[in-house]
Amino acid sequence: MTLGEIRIFAPVWNEFVDIDCVIDTGADVCAVPAHLAALLEIIASDTIIHLWQVLDPVTLAETRIRLEWEEITRDVDAVVLDIPSEFRRWANPAEHCTRPDEPHLLSDRIVVGENFISLLDDASRHRLLEQ
Amino acid sequence: MNSNRKWIERNRKELTEKYPNKVVVVVGQAVVRVFEPSETDVLQINRLGRELSQGGEWAYTTLSTAKGLL
Numbered sequence: 754m755t756l757g758e759i760r761i762f763a764p765v766w767n768e769f770v771d772i773d774c775v776i777d778t779g780a781d782v783c784a785v786p787a788h789l790a791a792l793l794e795i796i797a798s799d800t801i802i803h804l805w806q807v808l809d810p811v812t813l814a815e816t817r818i819r820l821e822w823e824e825i826t827r828d829v830d831a832v833v834l835d836i837p838s839e840f841r842r843w844a845n846p847a848e849h850c851t852r853p854d855e856p857h858l859l860s861d862r863i864v865v866g867e868n869f870i871s872l873l874d875d876a877s878r879h880r881l882l883e884q
Numbered sequence: 885m886n887s888n889r890k891w892i893e894r895n896r897k898e899l900t901e902k903y904p905n906k907v908v909v910v911v912g913q914a915v916v917r918v919f920e921p922s923e924t925d926v927l928q929i930n931r932l933g934r935e936l937s938q939g940g941e942w943a944y945t946t947l948s949t950a951k952g953l954l
Contacts, residue, residue, distance in 0.1 A: 756945070757889075758886075758889055758943060758944075758945070763927070765927070766927070770926060770927065770930040771926075771929075771930055771933070771943070771944065772926050773926075773944070773945055773946055789926065792925055792926065792927060793926070793927070842922065855905070855948065855949065856905075856921065856948075858948065860921065861907070861921055861925075861926065861946050862946075884889060884893055
């Protein structure tokens with residue numbers, strides 16, 4: 754995984770905006786936190802995808818997003834996941850919690866997954882990953 | 885790649901030390917605005933970046949100090 758920046762189509766403005774991202778070749782599909790999807794007016798479908806991860810199943814809504822990197826624009830599948838608001842802020846000094854002190858990495862980022870990365874040619878993929 | 889993005893990545897360590905866990909907007913390879921993440925959102929940042937760069941190149945990032953996440 755690496756941190757970077759990409760352009761995502763924001764229906765609310767009907768144009769692309771720059772957004773921070775986690776570029777994750779280990780993620781099969783892209784992911785958009787629900788609070789950012791709401792802000793950008795990216796609508797989740799009624800379709801859900803059922804994933805398994807360590808310990809727990811995860812059931813997420815699906816959507817389509819349009820990403821732009823350099824001159825390449827592609828529509829790809831994505832999942833919408835909820836990051837509870839208490840995970841999107843710093844822990845209070847007196848707060849007793851088991852989560853990290855820091856805000857969740859997806860508080861202000863999307864995940865760019867392999868379903869977009871694999872659509873790029875070798876040179877573009879390299880430049881995306883080397884940000 | 886946007887030259888401001890390259891500049892951020894070349895200087896990420898120093899920027900994170902100077903502006904830990906802040907959102908910075910970069911124009912002309914210099915930090916021009918600093919925010920608490922809770923003070924802003926991606927649309928406000930895009931609007932500001934476009935204004936400050938007068939339609940030219942700009943970039944932003946959140947300088948997270950979180951370790952062990954990547």
